[in-house]
Amino acid sequence: MEAFRALLVVDAERFSAHRDAELPGLHLEIRRVLAVACRESGLGETWAKVRFMESTGDGILAVLPLDAARALIDPFPRRLQEALESAAPGLRMRGVRLRLRVAMHIGLVDDERPDAPGISTATVDVNRLLDAAPLRDALKHSDPEVTFAAFLVSAELFASYVEGGRTGLRESQFSRVHVTVKQFDRPAYLYVPAPSHADGPPAEQDGPPADQDEPPAERDEPPAGRRTEAAGPSISGITISGDGSQNAIGNTIGGGFRQERG
Structure with a gap:
């Protein structure tokens, strides 16, 4: 049965690098x-009992x-920034790094349906927010040694909880941005718990920056060992691939996909 839910999706920057x-x-x-971060925000038990959680390979929905x-x-964004900052030295010793993009939304979701859990417009929309260029x-x-997480909050969530005065954050701590990803064309609100600037001004060039992990409308390239032709996630032994941006949520697939048995 559909009910209003809070949706959270995270994605690691340059995961496949x-x-x-x-x-x-x-x-x-x-x-x-x-x-x-959930435990430190008072959501430890809630997180442990989440009915619908899926791996996206480089993140979690x-x-x-x-x-x-x-x-x-509030306070989850600050707690996640702190958890990532604490983990950074150990990760650096292993030659890896972890910074997260996070999108949040509220909407109608059926998270109990056994054949297609979590399928709704709200889950599609929160993934569009995650792909937004401003995020x-x-x-x-930003400085990768200072800013470890950035958050994009949907207009609906912002209006209900920030404008509505239901959190400790003020409206002035968010930046209003416009998100255009596929058919999604709406405002959203950017929040960075530990803001910073990258060292030095960006170099002028014709193409995208050399350190850009991907174009705004595309997801990270697949890790080694997968097809390089826009390969997507593997769900129940089925590899999903296709052209352009796709979304795979639960058992429903959106976008131009081809399925190949693993």
Whole structure:
């Protein structure tokens, strides 16, 4: 049965730039810091009992009870920034790094349907927010030793909880941006718990910056060992591939996909 839920999706910056052997451990670290941040935000039990949570390879998509939305706005972003900052020295010693883009939304979701859990417009929309250029730029143009997480909050969530005065954050701590990804064309609100600027001004050039992990409308390139032709995630032994941006949520697939049995 559909009910209003809080939606959270995270994605690691430049995940596939790491060596293939490092990817499973890095994904587990994403899960660990999320659990730590939830626990420190008073959401530990809620996170442990989430009905719908899926791996996206380089991130996590989770659907939480609506009453978790207040803590997801505040203090969860600060707690996640702190967890990532604490983990950074150990990760650096292993030759890896972890910075996260995070999108949050509220909407109707059926997170109990066994054949197609989590399928809704809200889950599609929160993934569009995650792909937004302003969110990518917030990390790209920041100091990687200072800013470890950036958050994009949907207009609906912002209006209910920030404008509504239901959190400890003020409206002035967010930047209003416009998100245009495929058919998604709406305002959203950017929040960076530890803002910073990258060292030095960006060099002028014709093409995208050399350190750009991907174009704004595309996801990270697949890790080594997968097809290089826009390969997508593998769900129940089915490899999903296609051209352009795609979304795979639960058992529903959106975009131009081809399925190949593994």
